[in-house]
Amino acid sequence: MSSFQSKFDPEVWRVVSQIKAGRLMSYGEVARAAGFPRHARMVSKAMSRADMPLPWFRVVRSNYSLGFEKGTEAYKQQSKRLSDDGVVIKKGKAIPLEVNSDTDLDELLWRNSFI
DNA sequence: CCCTTGACTATCT
DNA sequence: GAGATAGCCAAGG
Numbered sequence: 400m401s402s403f404q405s406k407f408d409p410e411v412w413r414v415v416s417q418i419k420a421g422r423l424m425s426y427g428e429v430a431r432a433a434g435f436p437r438h439a440r441m442v443s444k445a446m447s448r449a450d451m452p453l454p455w456f457r458v459v460r461s462n463y464s465l466g467f468e469k470g471t472e473a474y475k476q477q478s479k480r481l482s483d484d485g486v487v488i489k490k491g492k493a494i495p496l497e498v499n500s501d502t503d504l505d506e507l508l509w510r511n512s513f514i
Numbered sequence: 515c516c517c518t519t520g521a522c523t524a525t526c527t
Numbered sequence: 528g529a530g531a532t533a534g535c536c537a538a539g540g
Contacts, residue, residue, distance in 0.1 A: 426521075426522055427523065437522095439522040440519095440522045443520075447521080455521085458521080460522070461522075461523055461524085462523090465521085466522090477521090
């Protein structure tokens with residue numbers, strides 16, 4: 400295991416394991432929270448290397464679409480796990496529980512675009 | 515060393 | 528809003 404992975408992976412696993420049901424984080428947010436800004440693309444790799452079960456399905460893209468291509472098995476898996484959390488997927492976007500209406504989602508996306 | 519590949523992201527058309 | 532484009536950065540060939 401590379402030196403980078405030995406430092407990066409555990410931090411990613413820690414952050415992801417703390418995402419509560421119904422909440423979502425983007426790859427970039429996880430990377431930042433783990434202390435590795437600009438490492439969004441590494442987050443998925445770190446998760447796939449996890450030696451413990453992780454709520455990986457709560458990590459989505461910055462625009463709230465799922466991490467996998469629509470139609471793939473992985474996409475279906477992620478949708479199912481999210482719906483078990485009560486997260487609805489509308490127009491390809493995963494809506495976290497804190498958001499209840501379309502206007503709230505627009506508001507959330509708008510707010511995110513300015514932070 | 516150079517090139518390609520990603521479960522990515524921001525910023526244009 | 529869907530594409531294209533350009534950054535991003537570790538890994539692997």
